[in-house]
Amino acid sequence: MKRMVVSMTGFGETVIEYGNHQIEVQIKTINHRYFDFNLRTDMNLWRHEEQLKRHLKEKLVRGRVELSIRFKESEYDHFSPGEAWYQMMDQQIQQIKQTYPDTYTYMIDHFPDYNPAQAEQGITLEDLSPLVPGIERAIADVLVMREKEGFVLFEELSVQLNEFDHVLAWLKTHQDRLREQHYLRMVERAERLLQKQNIYDKQPVYQELASLSEKGDVTEEWVRIESHVKHIRELLGQSGMIGRKIDFYLQEMMREVNTIGAKANDERLANHVVNLKSTIEKIKEQVQNIQ
Numbered sequence: 001m002k003r004m005v006v007s008m009t010g011f012g013e014t015v016i017e018y019g020n021h022q023i024e025v026q027i028k029t030i031n032h033r034y035f036d037f038n039l040r041t042d043m044n045l046w047r048h049e050e051q052l053k054r055h056l057k058e059k060l061v062r063g064r065v066e067l068s069i070r071f072k073e074s075e076y077d078h079f080s081p082g083e084a085w086y087q088m089m090d091q092q093i094q095q096i097k098q099t100y101p102d103t104y105t106y107m108i109d110h111f112p113d114y115n116p117a118q119a120e121q122g123i124t125l126e127d128l129s130p131l132v133p134g135i136e137r138a139i140a141d142v143l144v145m146r147e148k149e150g151f152v153l154f155e156e157l158s159v160q161l162n163e164f165d166h167v168l169a170w171l172k173t174h175q176d177r178l179r180e181q182h183y184l185r186m187v188e189r190a191e192r193l194l195q196k197q198n199i200y201d202k203q204p205v206y207q208e209l210a211s212l213s214e215k216g217d218v219t220e221e222w223v224r225i226e227s228h229v230k231h232i233r234e235l236l237g238q239s240g241m242i243g244r245k246i247d248f249y250l251q252e253m254m255r256e257v258n259t260i261g262a263k264a265n266d267e268r269l270a271n272h273v274v275n276l277k278s279t280i281e282k283i284k285e286q287v288q289n290i291q
Contacts, residue, residue: 005236158236171269221259228253243289
């Protein structure tokens with residue numbers, strides 16, 4: 001089976017030389033149901049936030065993505081704006097505090113690391129062309145890491161899916177015995193009841209028990225589970241967003257396993273049901289990180 005699994009966990013970083021400045025670009029990604037973008041920067045880049053979001057979504061598709069674009073700290077070691085500048089900033093901040101107290105509180109609560117010197121030093125870019133090479137390098141690093149993580153996920157999922165193959169093979173081999181044992185147990189219980197009630201015409205009862213034994217057959221359930229396992233393996237060999245599709249099949253598989261558990265009248269089959277439920281839960285956890 002061709003491996004195409006891609007994780008949503010990744011990290012990439014690079015440093016861009018821009019004039020006399022060094023700008024650090026970092027991209028961190030973790031799992032998320034959709035594409036969730038967060039920009040962290042001490043530069044004046046907020047006007048470009050939507051453009052950056054669209055660009056990263058095109059490349060990374062899904063997950064919680066944090067893009068950090070910052071000056072390297074060493075750039076501020078010798079920056080001194082002067083007393084007049086601080087007085088001007090202090091006056092503006094006090095005015096905000098008096099006129100817009102809610103806004104002032106929001107600023108203090110949500111921007112605890114705000115540094116006026118860095119904000120003044122920040123660069124306003126008319127377009128993102130100076131940053132593009134660095135962003136692309138960081139994205140490339142993220143994609144490489146996502147592929148490596150995807151390989152690990154693929155191997156783990158393959159092992160878990162093999163557990164279903166094992167149980168399904170056992171069911172195919174023992175289905176006739178399981179059906180016969182189920183019927184004989186019902187007959188034994190029915191005969192004890194009939195004897196206690198002094199009922200001698202047993203033929204109608206046997207016919208009803210034969211019908212009930214068919215309802216206890218789990219063939220349809222394991223056939224559907226086998227089909228779901230096949231579809232999951234096919235998805236693992238496809239590109240694109242496959243995580244949510246696999247999760248859908250896992251929900252269907254859990255329903256079938258629960259039905260088998262309700263019908264189970266064999267100790268070994270009951271144990272297999274417990275193991276399959278545990279396996280599905282393990283796969284569901286792993287699938288949460290698949291793109």
